[in-house]
Amino acid sequence: VAFTTRAYNGHIPGPTIYAVPGDTFRIVLQNQLLPGDVNETSLHLHGLVRAVVILDRVSDLPPSLQYVPDHVLVLQGVCLTECATVHDVLASAIQGTGLHPPSSTTTFDPQVIIHNNTTLPLKGIQLLVNGESVPSLIIPLSTWVRLRFVNALANNIVELKLPCTSHLLARDGVTKSHWRQMQCQVASTRSVVVVDRNVKRNEWLGPLHHRAPSQVALVILTANSDKRNYQGDDVPPLEASPPHVTLPWYMTQPNDAAKDLRECDVAYAFTTDVNPSDGSIMFGVNHVSMPARDPQVTILRRNVSTVWCVGSNATHSHPFHVHNTHFQVVDSTWNSTQPHLYDLSEWRDTIPLYKDHVRLQYVNYLMVPLRP
Incomplete structure (x- = not known):
């Protein structure tokens, strides 16, 4: 397949940097793209907080969640065709580029990325999670797993749905004092959620009606890691809130x-x-x-x-x-x-x-x- 896209050191998506308290990073960014406005590069960090303010800290979690598996999911669009015009549709539109409206604004076909079907009418944009078209999470049964979502699509048209019971721990880097249940991760958001892996309640959400019918929903598929070691159907209870939250x-x-x-x-x-x-x-x-x-x-x-x-x-x-x-x-x-x-x-x-x-x-x- 021949297409043009943007990568970091030849990899898509960009690098995930793992850090512990006290780490210091020096990042050198070199733009090797061709000249032109469409290839201008900037560095934007999610989840990395300057030392003057401490927000999303592992120590703010109760002991039962401090050492649970932690997955980072980055949702982004990769340009396949007409890259100069669809690389950032919304930014170009705000700057004066005209967009032609769809034939109907009241009815939309259900658009959900599901297993073995990743074709979407998005004019050359292929949706990826951590570089995969159809992502699967291999996580153990009857446990809690922490997920860090970064919705990095340039035009922010995709919502994320989880096939598990999930609770919001933090959003935009701010830890919540009370964890409420959530079903939809809206566009242009990054958050940390914890999900349970109870086989009795985990089902595909499928092409449900979304909050905005014109938007695409991505459903994350989970897979069992080892059924032989599964001892029961109940997930250990989750605390309703963290023991303390440190805020600026x-x-x-x-x-x-x-x-x-x-x-x-x-x-x-x-x-x-x-x-x-x-x-x-x-x-x-x-x-x-x-x-x-x-x-x-x-x-x-x-x-x-x-x-x-x-x-x-x-x-x-x-x-x-x-x-x-x-x-x-x-x-x-x-x-x-x-x-x-x-x-x-x-x-x-x-x-x-x-x-x-x-x-x-x-x-x-x-x-x-x-x-x-």
């Missing part, structure tokens, strides 16, 4: 923005407009296409709360991601009816906006620019 100081302060619903310091709306000349859809922010060069940078005062209002009325999930800091969701059109998207008062650095307008509070604790 600004995440423990009262939620001032939610208390008085302050006016927005910054207001962004992800908008779509129809080009009257050819009927293509133009994506933008506040009805203005974002420039390909010199993105807007907002400077936040250190340790001062700032309120952003961000919204999207589109029928697809629109990711909103910020580098260098977290933000707190203080108000939402959905209120708390869509906890798999985000909870009120939850601290995140990425949220998938879906027919929603949210109010976000920032407390910049580092002297760095904020880049959405």
